Amino acid sequence: MIVDGAKEMRLGEFARKCKEASCLLQSTEPYSPWSNSAEREIRELKKGAARKLTRSGAPRRLWCFALEYEAYVRSHTAHDIYRLDGRVPETVVSGETADISPFCEFGFWDWVKFRDQGVAFPGDALVFWQGPPPERDPDGSLVGTAHANPALDTRIYEVRFPDGRTEELAANVIAEAVYAQCDADGNQYVLLDAIVDYRKDPSVAVARNDQVSVVDGKKIVKRSTRGWELCCEWKDGSTSWQKLSDLKESHPLQVAEFAFAAQIADEPAFNWWVSWVLKKRDRIVSLVKRRSARYHKRTHKYGIELPKTVEEAYAIDRATGTTFWHDAIEKEMKNVRVAFGVRADGVAPPADHQFIRCHMIFDVKMEDFRRKARLVAGGHVTKAPATLTYASVVSRETVRIALLIAALNDIDIWAADVLNAYITAPCREKIWTTLGKEFGDDCGRKAIVVRALYGLKSSGAAFRAHLAGCMREMGYVSCPADPDLWLKEQTDRKGRKYYSYILCYVDDLLVVHHNPKRIMDRINSFLPLKPDSVGPPEMYLGAKLKRKTFEDGTTAWGLSPAKTVFLAGRGDNPFPCDYAPEEDVTPLLEPGVATYYMQLIGVLRWMCELGRIDICTEVSMLSSFAAMPREGHLEAALHVFSYLKSRSNSRLIFDPKEPNVGESDFVECDWSDFYPGAEEALPPNAPKPLGKGVTLRMFVDSDHAGDKVSRRSRTGFVIFLNYGMIDWLSRSNRQLRPQCSAPNFAP
Numbered sequence: 001m002i003v004d005g006a007k008e009m010r011l012g013e014f015a016r017k018c019k020e021a022s023c024l025l026q027s028t029e030p031y032s033p034w035s036n037s038a039e040r041e042i043r044e045l046k047k048g049a050a051r052k053l054t055r056s057g058a059p060r061r062l063w064c065f066a067l068e069y070e071a072y073v074r075s076h077t078a079h080d081i082y083r084l085d086g087r088v089p090e091t092v093v094s095g096e097t098a099d100i101s102p103f104c105e106f107g108f109w110d111w112v113k114f115r116d117q118g119v120a121f122p123g124d125a126l127v128f129w130q131g132p133p134p135e136r137d138p139d140g141s142l143v144g145t146a147h148a149n150p151a152l153d154t155r156i157y158e159v160r161f162p163d164g165r166t167e168e169l170a171a172n173v174i175a176e177a178v179y180a181q182c183d184a185d186g187n188q189y190v191l192l193d194a195i196v197d198y199r200k201d202p203s204v205a206v207a208r209n210d211q212v213s214v215v216d217g218k219k220i221v222k223r224s225t226r227g228w229e230l231c232c233e234w235k236d237g238s239t240s241w242q243k244l245s246d247l248k249e250s251h252p253l254q255v256a257e258f259a260f261a262a263q264i265a266d267e268p269a270f271n272w273w274v275s276w277v278l279k280k281r282d283r284i285v286s287l288v289k290r291r292s293a294r295y296h297k298r299t300h301k302y303g304i305e306l307p308k309t310v311e312e313a314y315a316i317d318r319a320t321g322t323t324f325w326h327d328a329i330e331k332e333m334k335n336v337r338v339a340f341g342v343r344a345d346g347v348a349p350p351a352d353h354q355f356i357r358c359h360m361i362f363d364v365k366m367e368d369f370r371r372k373a374r375l376v377a378g379g380h381v382t383k384a385p386a387t388l389t390y391a392s393v394v395s396r397e398t399v400r401i402a403l404l405i406a407a408l409n410d411i412d413i414w415a416a417d418v419l420n421a422y423i424t425a426p427c428r429e430k431i432w433t434t435l436g437k438e439f440g441d442d443c444g445r446k447a448i449v450v451r452a453l454y455g456l457k458s459s460g461a462a463f464r465a466h467l468a469g470c471m472r473e474m475g476y477v478s479c480p481a482d483p484d485l486w487l488k489e490q491t492d493r494k495g496r497k498y499y500s501y502i503l504c505y506v507d508d509l510l511v512v513h514h515n516p517k518r519i520m521d522r523i524n525s526f527l528p529l530k531p532d533s534v535g536p537p538e539m540y541l542g543a544k545l546k547r548k549t550f551e552d553g554t555t556a557w558g559l560s561p562a563k564t565v566f567l568a569g570r571g572d573n574p575f576p577c578d579y580a581p582e583e584d585v586t587p588l589l590e591p592g593v594a595t596y597y598m599q600l601i602g603v604l605r606w607m608c609e610l611g612r613i614d615i616c617t618e619v620s621m622l623s624s625f626a627a628m629p630r631e632g633h634l635e636a637a638l639h640v641f642s643y644l645k646s647r648s649n650s651r652l653i654f655d656p657k658e659p660n661v662g663e664s665d666f667v668e669c670d671w672s673d674f675y676p677g678a679e680e681a682l683p684p685n686a687p688k689p690l691g692k693g694v695t696l697r698m699f700v701d702s703d704h705a706g707d708k709v710s711r712r713s714r715t716g717f718v719i720f721l722n723y724g725m726i727d728w729l730s731r732s733n734r735q736l737r738p739q740c741s742a743p744n745f746a747p
Contacts, residue, residue, distance in 0.1 A: 004027065045070055048074070049063065049067045052108045056107070056108050074089075076089075153170070153171035153172050155170065156168050157174060192250075194232075195230050195231070198262060199228075200229075201228075204227035206226070224268070224269065226245075228243075229241045229244060240299070253278075255274070256270075310329065311437065313325035313326070313362065314326060324371045327371070332374060332438075335423060338451060339449060339453055340439075341447055341448040341450045342435070342442055343447060350430070350432075353431055354381075354430060355431070355433065356378045356379070356431050358436065358453070358455075361373070375438070375454070376453065377449065377455040382429060382431065382456070382457060384457055390460055391460035391464050392506060394503045397726055403545075403557040405499075405512070405656075406512045407557055409492075409496075409692055411492070411498065411513065411514050412513065414510075414516035414537070415511070415533065416533050416534045417508055417529065418509065418527050421463055422451075422460075424466060425465070426452065427451055427459075428462045431456075435447055471504075474522055476502060486501065486502040486504070487501050497690050497691070498690050499687070501513075502519070502523075508540065511523075520534050543561060543610040544558075544560045544651070546560075546651070556654055556655050558651040559652045561607045561610045572646070575618050575639065576636065579636060581625055581633055582621075582709040585630075585632075587630065589631060597626070597634050598626050604622075604637065604641075611651060613652070614647070614650070615644070616728060617714070617730040620714075622637055655722065659695055659723055694721050695720075695721075695722055698718070702714065702716070712732045713733045714730065715731065716730040716731075717729055
């Protein structure tokens with residue numbers, strides 16, 4: 001092995017390993033023509049990997065896999081090198097015939113479509129029955145004890161099974177069965193047995209004569225499955241009509257085979273994809289065996305039938321003898337009716353207004369099976385506004401600074417939520433609609449949309465502008481550093497001047513003021529606030545807020561995640577001892593388990609944002625393997641949760657006390673000869689300083705080639721305002737620094 005003159009290569013552990021392997025280690029002569037004999041191959045290797053990343057569109061973080069793939073290709077390719085004697089490098093080195101079969105199966109970063117292979121539900125699976133009402137004693141009292149948590153509700157219900165028999169079961173037993181049949185979002189999955197029939201809507205489906213068109217001399221083929229439905233027979237014996245577009249994604253092979261068997265493969269909805277699917281049959285089947293073929297059942301959630309229209313909602317209520325959906329619709333209409341300016345009969349909408357459709361969407365809440373209805377607008381048919389469309393979102397760094405400033409100046413903090421936020425803002429788009437049956441007597445009449453409805457592209461920006469107008473009316477101005485932080489000069493009860501703040505995160509408000517109730521009452525006169533949300537904050541943006549009193553009488557706000565994670569065992573450290581994620585060679589996770597791994601990483605990343613800096617580095621390292629996680633990575637993620645269990649009461653305190661920074665430790669240098677007349681650049685529009693001063697400190701460090709595979713370094717920093725930590729980061733450097741003299745802080 002020929003290496004350069006670096007000590008890391010000639011001495012120490014590397015040299016010892018070469019000696020154990022009976023590998024002759026030689027050093028090149030510096031500045032000689034033959035010192036970089038491998039540079040040409042390395043250059044071609046990097047070029048080939050870059051071309052594969054560009055052509056495939058793979059993320060840049062997969063550069064190491066592209067290099068490995070390119071190196072594998074080059075080592076299995078014959079070159080015009082005399083010493084190879086017509087053989088490939090792999091054969092020369094190993095003495096065995098090189099295997100090129102992987103190159104015949106896939107290219108680099110190929111997309112593969114495959115299906116799940118799930119487990120059928122039991123034939124006597126419980127169905128949540130929506131009536132009759134709970135059983136009562138002869139005196140009229142309920143049998144069992146009601147509870148807001150369904151798992152603790154012991155009231156007796158009459159449950160009807162699919163075979164027609166009925167049985168009395170407690171509510172908690174029903175809830176347990178419902179949860180067991182659904183995923184985390186309440187969606188039920190069913191297994192396909194066969195496709196038995198098809199139907200076509202000629203008014204919607206693409207006709208054969210209309211599939212191909214010529215525009216500017218270019219042939220364009222319409223690829224659409226609209227208007228086609230297939231009748232599916234499921235493993236539980238039930239049948240239902242499903243959209244072709246859904247089944248094409250979940251069961252492509254079965255649909256393609258049915259299309260040829262039913263002699264409809266030449267129809268415009270099939271002819272552009274079924275032949276390709278059958279051609280790739282073997283590849284798809286081999287991948288399908290690794291997953292469970294499941295179909296997402298969209299008609300039920302937690303076992304409760306979900307209506308698609310208002311008419312279906314009323315029909316379900318009539319069939320079950322309940323008013324759940326009717327009550328949900330009435331509650332929603334009570335809030336959104338003000339968003340419509342109903343026109344008189346015979347009065348047409350203005351000519352410059354665009355027509356859109358409005359419809360109800362329905363959902364079932366997990367905590368109590370409560371029905372939820374929401375009226376939304378079909379904003380997808382309108383043109384995108386020329387201006388920004390986002391809502392107000394204050395940064396988390398601003399929230400931390402506000403908590404520290406409030407404690408430093410002894411100012412109170414209150415929080416509140418805006419009731420039906422978007423509806424309070426005027427609509428920025430010129431649109432009209434025809435009212436549906438949810439409007440009662442006004443059904444069929446035309447109406448102008450005068451308020452920002454959910455679903456419109458401009459609703460978020462409209463509410464932000466409306467909220468900004470309210471802030472300006474109260475005398476607050478937007479902070480130049482964070483537009484969603486509003487400030488106003490105030491004088492407290494002791495005559496001291498300070499800045500009052502209002503932090504806006506969409507419809508969540510945080511007020512920093514010596515008399516926050518007065519400010520909340522003023523805001524309530526502009527925007528209706530939820531009565532039970534106004535007061536000192538206990539929760540904000542998913543985090544617990546709690547005041548801590550120190551021995552000297554000073555107070556500070558503390559921030560911690562809202563929920564504690566409980567796992568078996570306890571971890572003393574976030575990672576197991578000597579664990580390196582980049583060196584993990586355990587088997588890759590199955591797709592379903594990989595999705596669970598990514599969910600865990602998402603939870604951990606949010607906990608880092610909420611102040612768990614003690615796991616920041618470990619979570620950053622595990623996040624880099626979200627594309628291809630392994631079993632060891634999953635175990636490491638669970639180990640982080642067990643570590644959190646042992647420190648579940650930890651929280652980040654924003655201590656406002658002034659740190660003791662020794663000015664004598666800093667050497668003062670005179671740079672006037674190099675920078676004559678230099679002054680610190682201050683923003684010209686910066687507000688004048690008020691209140692008590694603070695000290696800003698930053699600590700930064702980086703390791704050296706901490707990643708043992710990519711040789712990248714990891715950089716971290718923390719920023720303190722007094723003793724309160726307001727920002728932190730730990731990430732792998734984006735640039736490689738092979739020189740030993742390169743700085744250890746790289747972006």
